[in-house]
Amino acid sequence: MTSRWAVAYREGMLLPALRHPVVGAPMAGGVSTPALVAAVGEAGGLGQLAAGYLDVPTVAEQVAAVRSTTTAPFVVNVFVAETxxxxxxxxxxxxxxxxxxxxxxxxxxxxxxxxxxxTDHYAEKVDLLADLAVPVVSFTFGCPSAADVDRLHAVGTVVVVTVTTPGEAAAAAAVEADALCVQGHEAGGHRGVWDRRAEPSPLTHLDLLPLVRAVSDLPLVAAGAIASADDTRAALAAGAVAVQVGTALLLADEAGTRPAHRRALAESGRxxxxxxxxxxxxxxxxxxxxxxxxxxxxxxxxxxxxxxxxxxxxxxxxxxxxxxxLWAGTAWRDARPGPAGDVVRRLSPVRVDLS
Ligand SMILES: Cc1cc2nc3c(=O)[nH]c(=O)nc-3n(C[C@H](O)[C@H](O)[C@H](O)COP(=O)(O)O)c2cc1C
Structure with a gap:
């Protein structure tokens, strides 16, 4: 299953391979629990574990927990380290x-x-994920080496790289990434900009998509303030194959979001x-x-x-x-409590008729 899905992704077929073109963002710091990742996958989206800040045994445990709950494909997100x-x-x-x-x-x-x-155990995490042959690995804060991408490809893993400029997109394509996550200024949490000293681009994902498309024909996943099926439709119309959503899942039942963070999202004064x-x-x-x-x-x-x-x-x-x-994107007022599967279905332009 993993490799068939991987081939579909590599051939730019992510959209047909997923029931809903909705990727759950990796949310480090305890938000992206294995239960959240599994729930997004079971609903027909693509869930994503956040390996950032975790030690290697905990990443292995979380991968095992997802695999014991669902057969749906999932992603593991890794921070690229710098000396x-x-x-x-x-x-x-x-x-x-x-x-x-x-x-x-x-x-x-x-x-x-x-x-x-x-280094946030970068090298050890890549070793582990190659050993575990997880379906997809995504990178943020930089670009994996071509050698790391090759190792993951050799075990059938799809590689996604987060980009915030056309230059980063061209560089990610050059190491043979399979897809790009195009993150706009409106996105919640850390900006994935590769040069940590640079002021991040003020462009939204809708601004960035055509600029990135001009330098790469890889499948693009759009991230930033997606809060409705119309937002998803707009991203798909602008060239994305899927959207990646973080803030919309912060209040999900399965998310590990702390009570103070959940409360703050309901406070209008912020x-x-x-x-x-x-x-x-x-x-x-x-x-x-x-x-x-x-x-x-x-x-x-x-x-x-x-x-x-x-x-x-x-x-x-x-x-x-x-x-x-209190990480959250600009559409934070639209986050709603409830099962993660409901969020995936609410943000999807695909209506599944169960009758
Ligand atoms: C609480 C939180 C934690 C995040 N942690 C990560 C992370 O560990 N790795 C990563 O690549 N992106 C992370 N992000 C950014 C998301 O990948 C994505 O770009 C963002 O959530 C999209 O914008 P939205 O929150 O408005 O949906 C995080 C976002 C939030 C809200």
Whole structure:
């Protein structure tokens, strides 16, 4: 099944291969549970595990949990790592750590010492996923090497790369990626921009799709603020074969979204903003005390993420929505609670007649 589906994907046939052209976004930090991934797949969409921040045994456990629940194909998403230079980036990080100190004290947490060799176990995760021959692996924050793509292809795995500019799209096509996830400015969570220091493109997925199509004929999956079947239709009309949705699934029954995050999504007083203050990378979420007080941070991902993690964990334990990242896209007001399968069907332009 896996390989037949893989061939369909490689031949640009993703749309006919899925009952609904709806891909569940990988949402690291506990949102994308195996139950959510399986529910999206069972409904006829394509679910996606988030391997980011997890250790390798946990990724293996989550893959096994999905496989024990469903035979539907699924994706595992991996962060592409980069080597950081402590000598050049250390001073700005130390200054940010000093700004975090009073917030940490208030939360009863401590700012840890940074680890400059943190690769998020990138190489080990690629090894594991090749061993497990998972149906699809997607990458964000950069481009896998052609050798890594070859290894995954050799076991029948389809490779998707997240892009935010036509230049990234051309480079992903050059390493023989099978499909591109085209992420717009309106998308929730981290922007997948490859150069963490660059200011991400302000273009939406609808702006980006024709620009990416001009440099690549790969199947395109559109991501950013998809909140209705009409949004999906518009993305398909603009050249996508499917949409990738995160925020629309945040309130799903099967999602691991924390209670404070769920509550915040129902509060009308918040606004959507982009900030580097949680991790060093630009991410889109809802405003809270943290985004207002800390404003900016050095672009030193994942070191900034390490520094803020114990603070956010303490806030999470205290059910405090003001000091956690409330990742969400610009269509956050349209997120609704309920089974993930209902979200997939609501966002799909395909009507399945069960009578
Ligand atoms: C809570 C949350 C966590 C996310 N984590 C990841 C991740 O681990 N990897 C990734 O490639 N994208 C991640 N994203 C971005 C999604 O892949 C996708 O681009 C985005 O959700 C689409 O916009 P939308 O949220 O408006 O639907 C995350 C998004 C959210 C909302």
């Amino acid at each position: 950081l230079d402590e000598a050049t980036e250390g001073p700005a990080v130390a200054e940010f750590a000093r700004r975090l100190a009073p917030v940490a004290e208030r939360l009863g947490a401590e700012v840890p010492h940074p680890r400059w060799d943190d 606004r959507s903003t982009t900030t580097r203050s949680f991790s060093g990378r630009v991410g889109r979420g809802l405003t809270n005390t943290w985004t207002r007080e800390l404003g900016d941070a050095p672009a030193t991902f994942p070191v900034v993420d390490q520094l803020t993690k114990p603070l956010r964990a303490a806030a999470g334990r205290a059910d405090d929505a003001e000091h956690v990242n």
